[in-house]
Amino acid sequence: MSIRVEHLTFIYNQGTALEQRALDDVSFEIPNGQFVGLIGHTGSGKSTLIQHLNGLIRPTSGTIFYDGTDIYSEGYSLRQLRSKVGLVFQYPEHQLFEVDVFSDVCYGPKNLGLSQEEIKSRAEDALRSVGMKEKYWDQSPFELSGGQKRRVAIAGVLAMNPEVLILDEPTAGLDPRGRDEILDEIKSLHEEKGMTIILVSHSMEDMARYASRLIVMNHGKKAFDGTPKEVFEHYKELEAMGLAAPQVTYIAHELRERGIPVDKDITTVEEARDAILRLLGK
Amino acid sequence: MGIIKASRLIFDYIRRDEEENIEEIDRAIDGLSVDVEKGTFVAILGHNGSGKSTLAKQINGILTPTEGTVWVCGMDTSDESKIWEIRKRTGMVFQNPDNQIIANVVEEDVGFGPENIGVPTEDIWTRVNESLEAVGMTAYRYKSPNKLSGGQKQRVAIAGVMAMRPECIVLDEPTAMLDPNGRREVIRTVRKLNRQEGITVLLITHYMEEAVQADRVIVMDDGKIVMDGTPREIFSRVDELKSYRLDVPQVTELAYELRKAGVNLPEGILSQEELLESLVPLLQAAV
Numbered sequence: 001m002s003i004r005v006e007h008l009t010f011i012y013n014q015g016t017a018l019e020q021r022a023l024d025d026v027s028f029e030i031p032n033g034q035f036v037g038l039i040g041h042t043g044s045g046k047s048t049l050i051q052h053l054n055g056l057i058r059p060t061s062g063t064i065f066y067d068g069t070d071i072y073s074e075g076y077s078l079r080q081l082r083s084k085v086g087l088v089f090q091y092p093e094h095q096l097f098e099v100d101v102f103s104d105v106c107y108g109p110k111n112l113g114l115s116q117e118e119i120k121s122r123a124e125d126a127l128r129s130v131g132m133k134e135k136y137w138d139q140s141p142f143e144l145s146g147g148q149k150r151r152v153a154i155a156g157v158l159a160m161n162p163e164v165l166i167l168d169e170p171t172a173g174l175d176p177r178g179r180d181e182i183l184d185e186i187k188s189l190h191e192e193k194g195m196t197i198i199l200v201s202h203s204m205e206d207m208a209r210y211a212s213r214l215i216v217m218n219h220g221k222k223a224f225d226g227t228p229k230e231v232f233e234h235y236k237e238l239e240a241m242g243l244a245a246p247q248v249t250y251i252a253h254e255l256r257e258r259g260i261p262v263d264k265d266i267t268t269v270e271e272a273r274d275a276i277l278r279l280l281g282k
Numbered sequence: 283m284g285i286i287k288a289s290r291l292i293f294d295y296i297r298r299d300e301e302e303n304i305e306e307i308d309r310a311i312d313g314l315s316v317d318v319e320k321g322t323f324v325a326i327l328g329h330n331g332s333g334k335s336t337l338a339k340q341i342n343g344i345l346t347p348t349e350g351t352v353w354v355c356g357m358d359t360s361d362e363s364k365i366w367e368i369r370k371r372t373g374m375v376f377q378n379p380d381n382q383i384i385a386n387v388v389e390e391d392v393g394f395g396p397e398n399i400g401v402p403t404e405d406i407w408t409r410v411n412e413s414l415e416a417v418g419m420t421a422y423r424y425k426s427p428n429k430l431s432g433g434q435k436q437r438v439a440i441a442g443v444m445a446m447r448p449e450c451i452v453l454d455e456p457t458a459m460l461d462p463n464g465r466r467e468v469i470r471t472v473r474k475l476n477r478q479e480g481i482t483v484l485l486i487t488h489y490m491e492e493a494v495q496a497d498r499v500i501v502m503d504d505g506k507i508v509m510d511g512t513p514r515e516i517f518s519r520v521d522e523l524k525s526y527r528l529d530v531p532q533v534t535e536l537a538y539e540l541r542k543a544g545v546n547l548p549e550g551i552l553s554q555e556e557l558l559e560s561l562v563p564l565l566q567a568a569v
Binding site for chain 1: 328329330331377431432433455458459460461462463464465488490491524527528529531532533535536539540543544545554557558561562564565566568569
């Protein structure tokens, strides 16, 4: 179920005065079951990129292979691709529309022409995996809190049983606990169901905690691609791109500059704590 | 009395059925009292649904109290004859920059507010110039707002508020949709307006790093104020903050974890510099 992107270029308004190169010769491969973080400043090409991955936009040039097949080849069913590659947009709760939570989640699978039982069981599974308790299922989605609405919207995509789940800033506007809860639920989808996750986020702290690989976009090009530890070592270059590393990474670097032999690839609070305590002999 | 004062404020969202019978009452603010001194930079924290935005809307009279009183610059927000005066004195900036910009050119957008209250043309231009300068967007005055980044759009929205010459600005999660650069830009601008122009700032945010820069931090839960103090006082109470679904900046969390493990660090460390200052000597002695 790998996704292979080869020399992807996308130009908005080609041939006009407003021509803009949003993606510039981007290549990478995401193997099945990876948890990938996608970062880049606003306008770096992240959103354009993820819209290519489930065939919402056609590239100006380049190819995307899903499971070995070119998704733009003749006869390839983009409709089927979209049920395998689920895309959760920013503020997905704006797309809720049904009278109750359960019907909203059923909407996608219903359109796949599945049996009543199958639709029901998928919706139940999806709602449970985002931590929506049964007492909410009959409620209007519009009466829920922001975090709960967002869960319902994500469940709607999960009910399509995707193999790959792409989320564009799923935690924007949520309180800190809400952020952790949603990210933990995504993590368990990844661990328990082996789902491939592509997460777009501006929180470097979250990226360090959850992703096993980071792809950094800058001006439509892939700037870095590696583990969070590898990528955050380039914190100075990241800053020049309008990004940053987690706060603790800076602390580790500052300590090293003052001659304290702490590991330079620290990206989480736990790692920093353990490294410092080790040096202090505690 | 400070520039903003609320006394035993209660606000209920009331839902009615088709016959106007009350179906449900949701108490968003529950007996809240607060007094904000002129010129203070206040950060308001609290989980989704804790009442922060409802409070913000009380301050320029978008909502008025169910019970209790809110005074802004000494005017009671329930007094309808004062509402326009109150709105001139307190500007609001919201989360989504795209919903707040209306004109096709930056300078026109900034001039929209003063034009609407009948400011003479020459004064409008003076105000537009000053406001764009204050948020550092003068270079973009003839640009289309569509071509700006999120952070720049928010700065234009702030300039639009500044052009009304307010005494107080209320920002409701102005950085939630921005990337790290945009976030820094907006917070730097807000802080500058506070320090240099003496504007009172109420900043609602979910980013603890932003609250660290305030003079005063207020934590809300269930429509009430549950914590109120300087950033240092508030962020030294890590467990209590977490119980309100909040968090602390990574530096503070690291310092707190180290203290728990018996490392001799002061309480309530807020910045990288503070942590390094206390930690480096300890580490140098150990290695």
